[in-house]
């Protein structure tokens with residue numbers, strides 16, 4: 001019996017382990033020097049003068065970003081249906097409403113030609129998601145945002161490292177970009193996230209709200225004239241800080257970010273080559289020399305394929321291959337569907353894609369023989385093996 005090939009696996013090395021042990025021995029379990037170092041390293045990695053603020057998840061980071069730009073009850077934020085619920089739920093945390101837009105069938109990213117029609121007098125922001133690690137058409141999105149005076153918050157949970165027109169996601173002209181270090185993402189800290197912005201006011205608000213609304217200016221132990229026990233609460237903040245244990249992982253994961261991307265790209269390239277002549281639609285490639293993070297490798301079964309997507313995944317599982325579906329679009333989820341009366345016909349591309357998409361395993365620890373086995377089983381399940 002062959003071993004089970006999971007859908008995703010983190011790649012934690014000895015340096016990460018040693019750094020975590022060092023933190024445990026140091027006595028700094030929560031936010032401390034390692035978190036600060038991870039923030040500095042991350043800001044340097046993104047470049048273009050951003051500040052980086054470490055949080056305990058991308059969900060927290062997106063919530064902080066929307067709060068900091070002033071999203072209020074009744075406001076509207078435009079986003080995609082083809083995403084994880086976190087993207088939209090943070091809008092509801094603030095009593096605002098997501099306005100969902102359909103996707104482009106090739107890229108599975110938000111269809112930028114449909115954004116303007118979704119804008120109303122209540123629209124305050126656009127939240128693009130760089131699905132699978134392929135950048136959205138940011139030029140179009142930023143142009144629309146400028147024209148209608150909207151903020152742009154990028155959900156970059158999949159996008160480390162991803163570039164758009166040669167620039168890393170996070171260094172563009174949007175207001176805030178948020179990354180995830182959840183266990184299955186391209187760099188992982190178990191749970192964790194990072195928010196980056198070039199706007200000092202947004203950064204300040206996010207730092208305060210990240211930790212109970214404590215204004216740090218009032219209690220900086222090294223420069224303040226106030227005693228070290230003194231602090232001021234200026235808002236009902238959240239508990240969204242990153243621990244030094246997580247930051248210990250992040251520091252070393254970030255050092256390997258390009259090497260990990262290279263390995264993911266090699267896996268994507270082999271899939272592209274070996275699956276090329278099958279009744280499948282392969283993932284869209286970035287234009288020019290841009291970088292895809294290859295967080296996910298999502299194929300779409302052609303209409304000529306006889307087996308259903310569900311049967312295809314069940315057959316893969318029966319042969320020991322873990323596949324998944326990214327995502328069940330939000331308009332089909334009971335909460336979103338019923339709260340906003342969403343209908344399948346409003347999202348023809350996302351609805352069509354959902355019935356046919358399969359995420360194949362992609363992770364850096366996958367061996368060549370594992371991948372060859374996956375490819376053989378895909379061919380067999382499509383009745384295309386020789």
Ligand SMILES: *Cc1c(COP(=O)(O)O)cnc(C)c1O
Pocket residue numbers: 056057058059060083084086087129155157158179180181182191192193
């Ligand atoms: C994983 C993910 C999130 C949430 O990330 P967490 O760090 O788990 O909060 C948000 N958006 C997308 C698109 C994701 O894939």
